[in-house]
Amino acid sequence: MAGNSAEPGRSVTSKIVAILLTFHDGNEHSLTEIARLTCLPVSTAHRLVTELAGWGVLERTDESTFRIGLQIKAIGSRKSYTPAILESARRVLEDLVTAARTVAGLGILTGTDVAYIEKRCDHSPVTTFAQTSRLPAHATALGKALLAFSPAEVLDRVIVNGLKCYTPNTLTDPDRLRQCLASIRLTRVAIARWELERGVSEVAVPVFGSGGMAVAALGLTVPNLRADLHMASSVLTIAARGLSRELTASTHAGCFALVTEQHAPIRKDQVGSVSLPCVLCKSSRYAKNPLWLLAAYLHRSLAQAPKACTRDSVLHNAP
Secondary structure, eight states, X not given: OOTTOSSTTOOHHHHHHHHHHTTTTSOOBOXXXXXXXXXXXXXXXXXXXXXXXXXXXXXXXXXXXEEEOHHHHHHHOTTOOOHHHHHHHHHHHXXXXXXXXXXXXXXXXXXXXXXXEEEOSSSOOOOOGGGSOOEEGGGSHHHHHHHTTSOHHHHHHHHHTOOOOSSXXXXXXXXXXXXXXXXXXXXXXXXXXXXXXXXXXXXXXXXXXXXXXXXXXXXXXXXXXXXXXXXXHHHHHHHHHHHHHHHHTTGGGOTTOOXXXXXXXXXXXXXXXXXXXXXXXXXXXXXXXXXXXHHHHHHHHTTTSOOOTTHHHHHHTOO
C-alpha cells in the first residue's frame, strides 16, 4: 500500500497526477469520465477533483464538467499570476474597501471572459479565482478596462463569440462597444451602468504592464454612478499605480510582474476629493507606500478643489 491510499500500489500523488493528465488535450470531462479514465472509484475521484477545484487547479463549468483551472494555466502562461501577485492584490482590495467602503474587485482576462477576485464590506476574506464565476468582458467595467488596452484580436474574439444581452443597457452592438473602448483609452476609466445586472453600477481602471497593455483591472461597485464616479476613479487610479509599482519590485517572483507605466503627474482634478480615512496615514502599511501618502496629502491640501471636469465625458459614453 502506497501512502494513505486504500488501493495497493497507488499513492494519493499518483491519483492526482492521473486526474490532471486526463486534461492533457484541453478537453472538459465529467466526474464519471474522470473516474473511468483514471480507473478510480467515483467517490475517490469526486473527493480529489473537488479538492483540486477548491485550490483553483481545476474549475467546474456551468455544465457540471471540469477543466484545467487558472492555477495550472498560470504555470505555462507568460501573462499569468503568481502567489506574490495574489497577495499584493488582496492587500490592495482590502485597502480599497477601507477607503471607498464598497465592494472592490480585481480581474484578469481569461480568453474572452474575466476571472476575478473581490472583497466585500464585511469580515469575509478576499475570494479566490476558483470561488467566483467568470464575468462577460463586454458587460462589466472590469472587462471593458481590460479590452480597451488589449490587442485588437482579443476584442475581435469577444465580438465573434457574441455580445450577449443581460439588461437593456448591455452593449450588444460592436460599433458602440468599440466607441466605448476608444473613450476608455482616453480617460483610462471604464464604467458600467446596469449592464450586467439591474441596479448595479461599476467603475474600473486598468493596471498597466509593459508595452501599455492592461494585464489586470481594479474596480469598485458604486451605488450612484454620477455622484460616486469622481471618488471611485480617483481612489482606483492611485491603487492601480501602487499595485503596478509594488509588482514591479517582485519581478523575480514571477513573469507576470508588472512594469509601472509612464503616467502623467497626478492632477488636482484627479485626486482632490478622495475620501481617505485618517487610519490610512497612521498605518505602517501605508507609510511604506508613497502613493497612498501622496493621496492623503492631496486630500488634505486640495479638499476645496473643484471636482473633475472629465466626469461628464466619461458618463457621456455610457449606455
